[in-house]
Amino acid sequence: LEQARRPSVIWLSFQECTGCTESLTRAHAPTLEDLILDFISLDYHHTLQAASGDAAEEARIQAMEENKGQYLVIVDGSIPGPKSNPGFSTIAGHSNYDILMETVEHAVAVIAVGTCAAFGGLPQARPNPTGALSVRELVRDKPVINVPGCPPIPMVITGVIAHYLVFGQLPELDGYGRPLAFYGQSIHDRCSRRPFYDKGLFAEGFDDEGAKQGWCLYRLGCKGPTTYNACATMKWNDGTSWPVESGHPCLGCSEPRFWDAGGFYEPV
Ligand code: SF4
Ligand code: SF4
Ligand code: F3S
Structure with a gap:
């Protein structure tokens, strides 16, 4: 054929x-x-x-x-x-x-x-x-x-x-x-750390007790609330993990003005 x-x-x-x-x-x-x-x-x-x-x-x-x-x-x-x-x-x-x-x-x-x-x-x-x-x-x-x-x-x-x-x-x-x-939902909408955000529990450093407990990374500069992407659900490396799950704030890489928006490690 x-x-x-x-x-x-x-x-x-x-x-x-x-x-x-x-x-x-x-x-x-x-x-x-x-x-x-x-x-x-x-x-x-x-x-x-x-x-x-x-x-x-x-x-x-x-x-x-x-x-x-x-x-x-x-x-x-x-x-x-x-x-x-x-x-x-x-x-x-x-x-x-x-x-x-x-x-x-x-x-x-x-x-x-x-x-x-x-x-x-x-x-x-x-x-x-x-x-x-x-x-x-x-x-x-x-x-x-x-x-x-x-x-x-x-x-x-x-x-x-x-x-x-x-x-x-x-x-x-x-x-x-x-x-x-x-890209229909924000990182924040589907984040596994969201219950800590809602309770006001925030990591203040990358190695403090809050970080070890998996608390929200907002005060370490997480841009999840204003970033739209599928990382939290589809994840990376065949669904293994994604930045916030591995302990790093979302940097907002799928948004316009990603580099110039500033504040990679600071809340804005
Ligand atoms: Fe939202 Fe980021 Fe906190 Fe997750 S870690 S709940 S995306 S602010
Ligand atoms: Fe892709 Fe540009 Fe990012 Fe490189 S810098 S990974 S080309 S979006
Ligand atoms: Fe995903 Fe880029 Fe944020 S990889 S977690 S949208 S920095």
Whole structure:
């Protein structure tokens, strides 16, 4: 039997640290292998593709031509804006901005993976030397799904891609373009330390008695009350644990202005 053609996905990496791709490789349901062997045709991805140099760029162009109007673009990393120096970040001699705009022109939708792509992230933090912009600040005429987190939870990345491929439509999004299925509740709403918050029992140091008893980390700077993400329910490392469970406050990594909002270890 002839196998149905898998949807083409072009993954563009711009001003990023590869943490988002590292996270993707830890996905377990579906796994990255399931995703790229059974569900999609990953036609371009700097870190994961075998091709390099001219062959890699030709693969991107070929995928665009053969799947015009049907392929999905995934972006990690922010983009030096058209008003800044395009030489801040280039691939094969082309600016990130030109590659993004060329590649999305005939895409069906764009998924911005990670806080850098979704909101500008670390590259956009003051003083933002490269004039970094998010995907949504540049792509106005296509659906853009934001999957923030620094990095995002692996299963949230694969889950959003799988949802789009299975249902052929965008998931329901919040005001920041995040899928409500994963970003609809705050960390604080689902936190196992919440009963201590409600009783007014707070750790005052990382090694005090309250910390040992699992009390609330709000006074150590936890941003759980203002952060929307699925960490408390989906957890990390195949559901093993997550930052607050392991004793570290939530830093608000899935929110806009993550780096500039300040007060990592202070209540704000
Ligand atoms: Fe790296 Fe975080 Fe940006 Fe992802 S969102 S590329 S993990 S800095
Ligand atoms: Fe809320 Fe953070 Fe306290 Fe959990 S540790 S209850 S998320 S403030
Ligand atoms: Fe990020 Fe907070 Fe989860 S810092 S990883 S949203 S617990």
